[in-house]
Amino acid sequence: MTHALCALVAICHREFLRFLGQKGRLVSALVRPLVWLLVFAAGFRAALGLSITPPYQTYIPYETYIVPGLVGMVVLFNGMQTSLSLVADREVGTMRLLLSAPLPRWWLLLCKLTAGALIGTLQAYAFLMIAALFGIGFAPLAYLAALPAILAAALMLGALGLALSSTIHQMENFAGVMNFVIFPMFFLSTALYPLWKMAESAQILHALCAANPFSHAIETIRFALYLQANAGAGAVVLVSFVVFFALALWGYDPARGLIRRKS
Amino acid sequence: MWRLSALLLISLPLSLQAGEIWITNEKDDTISVIDTDTLEVTRTIATGERPRGITFSKDFTRAYVCASDSDAVQVIDVQSGDILNDLPSGEDPEQFVLHPDDRHLWIANEDDAIATVVDVQTHKVVAQINVGIEPEGMAVSPDGKTVVSTSETTSMAHWIDTESHEIYANSLVDARPRHAVFTSDGAQLWVSSEIGGTVSVFDTADQSLITKIRFEITGVHPDLIQPVGFEFTADGTRAFVALGPANHIAVVDTATFEVTDYLLVGRRVWHMAFSPDHSKLFTTNGVSGDVTVIDVATLTPIKSIKTGRYPWGAAMRP
Numbered sequence: 001m002t003h004a005l006c007a008l009v010a011i012c013h014r015e016f017l018r019f020l021g022q023k024g025r026l027v028s029a030l031v032r033p034l035v036w037l038l039v040f041a042a043g044f045r046a047a048l049g050l051s052i053t054p055p056y057q058t059y060i061p062y063e064t065y066i067v068p069g070l071v072g073m074v075v076l077f078n079g080m081q082t083s084l085s086l087v088a089d090r091e092v093g094t095m096r097l098l099l100s101a102p103l104p105r106w107w108l109l110l111c112k113l114t115a116g117a118l119i120g121t122l123q124a125y126a127f128l129m130i131a132a133l134f135g136i137g138f139a140p141l142a143y144l145a146a147l148p149a150i151l152a153a154a155l156m157l158g159a160l161g162l163a164l165s166s167t168i169h170q171m172e173n174f175a176g177v178m179n180f181v182i183f184p185m186f187f188l189s190t191a192l193y194p195l196w197k198m199a200e201s202a203q204i205l206h207a208l209c210a211a212n213p214f215s216h217a218i219e220t221i222r223f224a225l226y227l228q229a230n231a232g233a234g235a236v237v238l239v240s241f242v243v244f245f246a247l248a249l250w251g252y253d254p255a256r257g258l259i260r261r262k263s
Numbered sequence: 264m265w266r267l268s269a270l271l272l273i274s275l276p277l278s279l280q281a282g283e284i285w286i287t288n289e290k291d292d293t294i295s296v297i298d299t300d301t302l303e304v305t306r307t308i309a310t311g312e313r314p315r316g317i318t319f320s321k322d323f324t325r326a327y328v329c330a331s332d333s334d335a336v337q338v339i340d341v342q343s344g345d346i347l348n349d350l351p352s353g354e355d356p357e358q359f360v361l362h363p364d365d366r367h368l369w370i371a372n373e374d375d376a377i378a379t380v381v382d383v384q385t386h387k388v389v390a391q392i393n394v395g396i397e398p399e400g401m402a403v404s405p406d407g408k409t410v411v412s413t414s415e416t417t418s419m420a421h422w423i424d425t426e427s428h429e430i431y432a433n434s435l436v437d438a439r440p441r442h443a444v445f446t447s448d449g450a451q452l453w454v455s456s457e458i459g460g461t462v463s464v465f466d467t468a469d470q471s472l473i474t475k476i477r478f479e480i481t482g483v484h485p486d487l488i489q490p491v492g493f494e495f496t497a498d499g500t501r502a503f504v505a506l507g508p509a510n511h512i513a514v515v516d517t518a519t520f521e522v523t524d525y526l527l528v529g530r531r532v533w534h535m536a537f538s539p540d541h542s543k544l545f546t547t548n549g550v551s552g553d554v555t556v557i558d559v560a561t562l563t564p565i566k567s568i569k570t571g572r573y574p575w576g577a578a579m580r581p
Contacts, residue, residue, distance in 0.1 A: 045481075047480060047481065047482030048509070049530075057565065058567040
């Protein structure tokens, strides 16, 4: 047991060291959502107010709406970036070293996932603090209430990244992930627009948005930031996490998974 | 000890009794009654056609409602919600004001360019005064000596002596004045101009213009800024001005006449009313069909409550 915890601490420690070593990563993790908040949201400001959708109880400007979605964006990019680092790890051989540790593989991958999720959560809070400086703050208790929601979202997206990383063999393929995973996931979600707005344009888009687990992750965070629970969305996030993690385990299983093809 | 219990006896009913905000719904011909504590609609009362202006008698047992398209001012029993009787109001009454004597209603008859004075006890018209075209806003000075009527098309505020029923002064304001209120000390008269986009502040003593308050919201076209209803806080330090289709309430410092904040509310905000303790402000949003509740201390809109269609007037009952 202590051995397992030791591995968790060691992997988290390494992940943090790596994160601290990549100064540009934190900067870009914060600049990206801030560009959306301060530039994109300014263009769609909706000075006359957006229609009321739960959990909001009254009219809000667009920049207030977009903040939970951008928190989701921070953990989404971080999840995918962690998976990118796994590809790099595999290329330089540290992955083999990690997986050969005398611990169950699922535990090692979960440790890796937890480490990435913690970093993603930290980035999300850094973004929330900056957003508060720009006048989009929440109740003090809301920041605490959002913690499990953000962490769950980070774990779910990290697990997705992990599952994807088992199929990617070269760093260069990451552009594909960007095109076919990150962008569709982000734009086909409730991050930038409420669901009813999608229903106005096309039912198929509305259905995709409603089914997207990333939408549910954002809605869980959004409700938590207004001190409300969205149990349905939360459940979808947890179930998606289990499914993605199971896929990742299958992908990293040397006997059956996709990793086999490489070796 | 008995003092303490007496104090408890006095304060208990006060703290338990929640106030009410009565909202007239122009299109539904109803009044929505909102509880100021639970922020929910507790009752819906049927009225005549197109109810707009609303006010209460001094003892809050009766509500007076301008039923514009029924050409009547209706008297409603606040407990039962029953219409007790109609008052002869002249044609198309839109806004009115109850004189401090609790007996005379001064009513603006939009279509007839007339202000009608009605005695609520005898149900008789006491006087009709010719004013400008399309009168709407009505204000009475705290001492009851002056009533001001604003006429939308003439763009004037008419100062009427309540004894002689004669106009003794006219003040030109910006286009389409719709609402007028005296400050609680009676020293100033504020008049909002819907098309002009301003609020004019007059010195009551000599009817001279003190200043004009202008509004500007980033991202909102100036044409949409159409001030209509406004209210003063109990201490008189701040005024809240409804900006119509700009969907915002402006917060004005009454000492400097500077706008200190703009608060986002529902679509096309008309009028507003405070909760009994003045901690909350309720705004009627005509187009979105709801009432936004603003926390006065923090100047934050906290909730929007669905009412009937096209909520217009608002009045508080403790």
